[in-house]
Amino acid sequence: MAHRTGSKPSRKQITERGKAFTPAIHVDGRTTTCWDLLAYSIIVDDIVRHDGTTFMERLGGGGPQTIFGARVFAHAADKQTNVALCARVGNDLPDACLSWLREMGVDLAAIAYDEHLPTPRAWQVCECDGKRTQVWRTQHGDGQIAMLRPAWCAETMAAHVVHLGIDVEHPPWDVLAGAREAGALVSVETFKPTSGPLTSQALAKLSSAVDVLSPNLVEARAMMGDDETVNAKSAAVRLRDEHGFENALVRAGELGAVYAHRGGVCVAPAVGNVDVVDETGCGNACCGAFVSAMHDRQSPADCLAWGMTAASFMLEHVGVPEATLPKTVELEARARYHVVRERTLDKVM
Known part of the structure; x- marks a missing residue:
């Protein structure tokens, strides 16, 4: 992606619609757009690698990476989808x-568009062992939190699937409730470990508010107070059976992922023989493809294989890949998907 430091889009640019065709529906007498996928949110990342190289003005925050994963699925599976991002940005959003x-x-x-607050922006400092530290460059307060996760607006928002990253100890209950009331499939991805085990009541409340939970x-x-002996399969099954999550997708990096659903358990390997560059955003991309395949009514094993496929392309890039990549790699994406799908186990449990 080419970058130009200091360039600012106009308010008209921010508010105009993207190129994707989006059909209109009516909500409470008003015309609004129904998207296949609505993802939250936007942060401008300035990435510092362990060797000192920098990658400035990269889109982050989870939403763009989720959209990338959805687009990898759509192109490779030959599907027509319309997608949207929910966020607030300032007039400093880079061109x-x-x-x-x-x-x-x-x-x-x-x-x-917010004319008073800057777009959320952060340093992402990456160590050679894979550890990443986020340091906010903009003031992190209530105003910035509202920009990252705007309130649900039933008059103007409608989607088949809503995906967002959450602090599982402080979920945005208003957004979850609004999306659920609007009839959306609600998918959440945790973005940091809890400070301690959650109570059974807290987990039950969350499980009743979402359709898909995806932690690493x-x-x-x-969140369950387990030690390092608990593997991804055990964790996913516990989230489903003990805590009521109908769809629990537990991601385990190079060990693959496990999806526990009402009908069974799917276990998929990570895509092999890829050039590992940066793990940041792989979970978002996985979820974007996974929920897109779910909305397309693909089988549980297919959904998981598509998720692993999308994550593998994110793994090969620093920051979000070029916007043209999902189209240019569609043949490779199909090949990777088929390899993973053949090795994905699908059992009744």
């Missing part, structure tokens, strides 16, 4: 970031 959204075919109708293995262990 390169806005261009990426438009080139990716993202409907910009759910992105609001470390996060799954933390």
Whole structure:
């Protein structure tokens, strides 16, 4: 992605729709857009690698990576989908970031412009052991939190699937409730481990508010108080059977992922023989493809294999890949999908 430091889009650019065609529906007498996938949110990442190299003005925050995963699935599976991002941005959103959204075919109708606050922005400092530290460059307070996760607006928002990253100890209950009341499949991805085990009541409340929960293995262990002997399969099954999550997708990096659903358990390997560059955003991409395949009514094993496929492409890039990548790699994506699908176990449990 080409970057130009200091360039600012106009308010008209922010609010105009992207290139994707989006059909209109009526909600409470008003016309709004129904998207196949609505993802939250946007952060501008300035990435510092362990060797000192920097990658500035990269789209992050989970939403763009989720959209990328959805697009990998759509192109490789030959599906027509419309997608949108929900966030608030300032007039300092770099042109390169806005261009990426438009080139990716993202409907910009759910992105609001704020003339008083800057776009959330952070340093992402990556160590050679894979550890990543986020340091906010903008003031992290209530205003920025509202920009990252705007309230649900039933008059202007409707989607078949809503996906967002959450702090599992402080979920955005208003957004979850609004999306659920609007009839969306609600998918959440945890973005950090809890400070301690959650109570059974807290887990039950969350499971009643979402349709899909996707932590990584470390996060799954933390929220249930498990030690390092608990593997991804055990964690996913516990989330389903003991805590009521109908769809529990536990991601375990190079060990693959496990999906526990009402009909059984699927276990998929990670895609092999890829050039590992940066793990950041792989979980988002996995979830984007996974829920898109779920919305397309594909089998549980197919959904998981598509998720692993999308994550493998994110793994090969620093920051979100070029907007053209999902189209240019569609043949390779199909090949990777078929390899993973053949090795994905699907059992009744």
